[in-house]
Amino acid sequence: MNAKKLGPSAADIQNHLYTSFLEGSTADVALCVHGTWDAVYKLHRVVLIQSGFFRSLFTAGFAESAPRIVSSTVPEEIVIHFDDINITRAAFEICISRLYGGGPTLDIDPSLTPTFSQPLTPSFPYQPPPRKVPSDHHPATPRFLLSLLATAVYLSIPSLASQALSSVLSTIGPHTVLKYLHFAIGRPVGHHCESDEPEAAVGLESVAHLIEYEQSISDSGLDASKEYKMEDVAKQPSYHYGAISDKIGEACACWLAKWGVDIFHFEEQQESLAAWRERSIHSTRKRSKSAPSGSVPIAAVKAEEYCVPSIWSRGGLSAKWIAAIISADTFFIRGERERYDFARRVVELRRKHGIIASEEEEWIKLFDHGIYYSNMTMDDLIYISRDISPTTNQPFVPLATIQASLWTQSVLRHHITVRPVSSQSQPGLVPSSSSRDKELGVIQTGADILIAAGNPANDSKIYFSVPGNSFVRIGDNRGDFNGIADGGSLSMDQLFSSNTLTLSPLPSSPTLESAGVTVANGALTTEAEFFGLRPSIYAHSPAIASDPKGQSQWSTYPPCRFAVEFWGLDSLKEKSRLFSHTIWYAGSMFNTYIQIVRKKGQVQLGIYLHRQSSIEPIPPSSAPTLSSELQKDGQDLPVVPTLRNRGSGSLSAVSSPLMQNTSQSSSTHPPPNDAGVPSSPPPSSVSSSLGSSLPTSLSYPSFSAISSPIAPLQPYRDPRSAISAYFIITCASATGSSQIRFASAPDVFSVGQSWGWKSSSMTEEYINVGAEKTTLPSGASQSEYSSLRATVVLGLV
Numbered sequence: 001m002n003a004k005k006l007g008p009s010a011a012d013i014q015n016h017l018y019t020s021f022l023e024g025s026t027a028d029v030a031l032c033v034h035g036t037w038d039a040v041y042k043l044h045r046v047v048l049i050q051s052g053f054f055r056s057l058f059t060a061g062f063a064e065s066a067p068r069i070v071s072s073t074v075p076e077e078i079v080i081h082f083d084d085i086n087i088t089r090a091a092f093e094i095c096i097s098r099l100y101g102g103g104p105t106l107d108i109d110p111s112l113t114p115t116f117s118q119p120l121t122p123s124f125p126y127q128p129p130p131r132k133v134p135s136d137h138h139p140a141t142p143r144f145l146l147s148l149l150a151t152a153v154y155l156s157i158p159s160l161a162s163q164a165l166s167s168v169l170s171t172i173g174p175h176t177v178l179k180y181l182h183f184a185i186g187r188p189v190g191h192h193c194e195s196d197e198p199e200a201a202v203g204l205e206s207v208a209h210l211i212e213y214e215q216s217i218s219d220s221g222l223d224a225s226k227e228y229k230m231e232d233v234a235k236q237p238s239y240h241y242g243a244i245s246d247k248i249g250e251a252c253a254c255w256l257a258k259w260g261v262d263i264f265h266f267e268e269q270q271e272s273l274a275a276w277r278e279r280s281i282h283s284t285r286k287r288s289k290s291a292p293s294g295s296v297p298i299a300a301v302k303a304e305e306y307c308v309p310s311i312w313s314r315g316g317l318s319a320k321w322i323a324a325i326i327s328a329d330t331f332f333i334r335g336e337r338e339r340y341d342f343a344r345r346v347v348e349l350r351r352k353h354g355i356i357a358s359e360e361e362e363w364i365k366l367f368d369h370g371i372y373y374s375n376m377t378m379d380d381l382i383y384i385s386r387d388i389s390p391t392t393n394q395p396f397v398p399l400a401t402i403q404a405s406l407w408t409q410s411v412l413r414h415h416i417t418v419r420p421v422s423s424q425s426q427p428g429l430v431p432s433s434s435s436r437d438k439e440l441g442v443i444q445t446g447a448d449i450l451i452a453a454g455n456p457a458n459d460s461k462i463y464f465s466v467p468g469n470s471f472v473r474i475g476d477n478r479g480d481f482n483g484i485a486d487g488g489s490l491s492m493d494q495l496f497s498s499n500t501l502t503l504s505p506l507p508s509s510p511t512l513e514s515a516g517v518t519v520a521n522g523a524l525t526t527e528a529e530f531f532g533l534r535p536s537i538y539a540h541s542p543a544i545a546s547d548p549k550g551q552s553q554w555s556t557y558p559p560c561r562f563a564v565e566f567w568g569l570d571s572l573k574e575k576s577r578l579f580s581h582t583i584w585y586a587g588s589m590f591n592t593y594i595q596i597v598r599k600k601g602q603v604q605l606g607i608y609l610h611r612q613s614s615i616e617p618i619p620p621s622s623a624p625t626l627s628s629e630l631q632k633d634g635q636d637l638p639v640v641p642t643l644r645n646r647g648s649g650s651l652s653a654v655s656s657p658l659m660q661n662t663s664q665s666s667s668t669h670p671p672p673n674d675a676g677v678p679s680s681p682p683p684s685s686v687s688s689s690l691g692s693s694l695p696t697s698l699s700y701p702s703f704s705a706i707s708s709p710i711a712p713l714q715p716y717r718d719p720r721s722a723i724s725a726y727f728i729i730t731c732a733s734a735t736g737s738s739q740i741r742f743a744s745a746p747d748v749f750s751v752g753q754s755w756g757w758k759s760s761s762m763t764e765e766y767i768n769v770g771a772e773k774t775t776l777p778s779g780a781s782q783s784e785y786s787s788l789r790a791t792v793v794l795g796l797v
Helices: 010-023 052-059 089-099 142-155 158-170 177-184 217-227 243-286 300-305 319-327 336-351 357-369 378-385 399-417 433-438 446-454 492-496 527-532 760-766
Strands: 029-034 038-043 076-081 105-107 137-139 443-445 462-465 470-475 537-539 553-555 560-566 577-579 583-585 588-599 602-612 621-623 651-653 688-693 705-707 722-732 738-750 754-759 788-796
Touching: 010 089, 038 089, 052 142, 089 142, 089 158, 142 158, 142 177, 158 243, 177 243, 243 319, 243 336, 243 470, 243 527, 243 722, 243 738, 319 336, 319 357, 319 527, 336 357, 336 378, 378 399, 433 722, 443 446, 446 553, 560 583, 560 588, 577 621, 588 754, 588 788, 602 722, 602 738, 602 760, 602 788, 722 754, 738 754, 754 760
Parallel strands: 029 076, 105 137
Antiparallel strands: 029 038, 443 553, 462 537, 462 553, 470 738, 560 788, 577 588, 583 588, 588 602, 602 754, 621 705, 651 705, 688 754, 722 738, 722 788
């Protein structure tokens, strides 16, 4: 005989509670809420205590938790003041409705969500198509999502905060990144009227009994939002939510580092369109019966639909943030000369709309410290020394800065080609041949810098941090905040804990005062460190007692920074190598390559830094397919710019390997010691391991397109067969809201040797390995699939 459960089901109970919430029946508490709105809500304690805020309020010994005689018909009134103007009526009502197991479905506009095939969001750079939100859904605008997150954090509802945070991170794109970044640095979200969203939660308009005043707190909140638009934001209150705000800031910083150049390309086009429209109107007035003179500019066919937000131009990022992004090691720009060219374009765009003294101070710092001129050619230095701003009629870079960089460059060349000396050698002693061959002796420890602190000649020196071994994930946790964190990411429980301010640490801790800026205590991924963007460059200062053991390593020579890009990873076959372009640095040539490695049935994507032989052919580099470079539909429409060599060779489509595959694969051997092994090995879900590979017969892939091999200019050659170098490789996620950062302490690079990492997390990000037949995300095709972008920091010791 089957036993039957008697009584109402769980669904019946939930429906009963939700109906009681909507009708306000049998309520035992009346919340009198004052904040950006004023209202009374008739609710039930037994439901509210699911929230940590209300559980503490009702059970932790506060006056509200004391037993009292309450009328069976009149609920007890409790007054709550929300001093956080990010807490809005709609967000509060959604939070309460979720405690009752109901509430409207949140509707996120698909045009705000980037995809693998359309990483800058589906409609960008044009206006999204009009769409109607279902009548029973609440529009989850970016502003509402931030308000919901702030409210859920305040009320301590982790599950809802997790969903809100995931929604925020999954909608980072051109139209939301600044709003989210401003939230991360403590700016309020603004009034609901600014985003054309309902004031009350959809379907819950009647649960609030509004309190009317002649001058309501809601009006004050609106006034505060209006006042915040004034330039003097320093006087405005700041709303920071600890590690959760920092996590959003990280994700926005990662996105800006990856897509910054691309977005600026579109902003310039929008400026050109605006100028063309103005000329067209002026010309039409003169020649009313004829078409306007001049050719139609880029994207003029869809000029009226063109919609690009201001990020780099006035009204977007602050000058301080612009300088931080352009100076960042992880900024996706080909090299230092391109970094300079980009910086001057941005600065001139800002100056076109007026010169502001505070901005000019940031531009001076940017051109003085944010670009490593010692890694440029003499031709580049001569050009820059003569480059004059058309707006100010002044050079962008002081001649003294260029001369100092040339001196640094010459001294490093002397160390390499004339008299390399081991840092381990004692004065008067001849170093061993092994140390002479590998180390230059240019590294100083924190103890060395402390000893030299009293010498005034050292006050102007700049020091660059030499990293240790590390593996860190920065930014978006790939949408999963419910499980255990991996590879430097944090779970929602960790984000809620009070000790999570040491968020995603970078490879080394600073021991010196930052050049021009005071080092903030705590994590390097806070606003003070631009959420991980600030490079580890510091000035010599007496205030270096933060490293009492003096074990950190520093160099006075700036590292080489360059970016690489790989296309067609979905077609990459096992044992094939896909190379980047080749660069020259400090007497050696380097490139990077990616390779699929299968180990114990698990497929991993490896990325390696390779010391290229000067007598072997330069490998062809990955390039986009020819079709992606052509204009669409026969119209001159904007396309996402890619890393292309200045004066690069022709682009050629191929359908067969450039070299025959050989039976001998590119075997990867473990390092002879733990120098390259991350100090904290991540879990298997994002397993990462460092390995070294020596020269073997190479196998090139057969897919998409590659560019003709181009050997970089080599001013001199390092005669040593083995060198010691440190490096950092940072791989951006497909949509750009996170980074995986691999760092290696100094290790030996022989000619033709590679060092790098294998990572299953990158495989999951860029390659589908779960089925025999590759399945791309919905709406994508292989030709549209995202490229892998990475930045490299490389220095000799």
